[in-house]
Amino acid sequence: xxxxxxxxxxxxxxxxxxxxxxxxxxxxxxxxxxxxxxxxxxxxxxxxxxxxxxxxxxxxxxxxxxxxxxxxxxxxxxxxxxxxxxxxxxxxxxxxxxxxxxxxxxxxxxxxxxxxxxxxxxxxxxxxxxxxxxxxxxxxxxxxxxxxxxxxxxxxxxxxxxxxxxxxxxxxxxxxxxxxxxxxxxxxxxxxxxxxxxxxxxxx
Numbered sequence: 027x028x029x030x031x032x033x034x035x036x037x038x039x040x041x042x043x044x045x046x047x048x049x050x051x052x053x054x055x056x057x058x059x060x061x062x063x064x065x066x067x068x069x070x071x072x073x074x075x076x077x078x079x080x081x082x083x084x085x086x087x088x089x090x091x092x093x094x095x096x097x098x099x100x101x102x103x104x105x106x107x108x109x110x111x112x113x114x115x116x117x118x119x120x121x122x123x124x125x126x127x128x129x130x131x132x133x134x135x136x137x138x139x140x141x142x143x144x145x146x147x148x149x150x151x152x153x154x155x156x157x158x159x160x161x162x163x164x165x166x167x168x169x170x171x172x173x174x175x176x177x178x179x180x181x182x183x184x185x186x187x188x189x190x191x192x193x194x195x196x197x198x199x200x201x202x203x204x205x206x207x208x209x210x211x212x213x214x215x216x217x218x219x220x221x222x223x224x225x226x227x228x229x230x
Contacts, residue, residue: 077183090153102160165178
């Protein structure tokens, strides 16, 4: 992974109609966190993009693109304050969009036109939304939550994508449904669900 990742890691469904781009805006921080926590870690930005595509396909999405951003604590704290009215960095935020009338993504991060028109991503015009993950927060909470950095980020990717698709955890039934879906998609990646996702940390 390049330290200056202006070109995203992109994954798409077999027919190319569902696409996910992962942007690393933390520079070398994400690689450093992974190396320090798990020298043998094999998960890459492309892997997380592929996981997001799998969740979208599994949830019946037949067309659309989604963008995932890894940001530092300062940027996440800014977004958390601006959009959620909460202080400090959180682990994941999700911003659902309907892809209609040229709605853009998060101001100051990227928008649906952020990918060069020559890129395959531009072929899928409907923008589903954005998922933002703070790698440092994920790293800090992983030992007591999902158990490893890869498992934690995989959970956050799944959690964020499900939020983009309208799932939530404010009511018991919603929480049960969302957790069941997380368990299913985590199992496909060889990870067990850590239990109740800490809604106090996940502000999305």
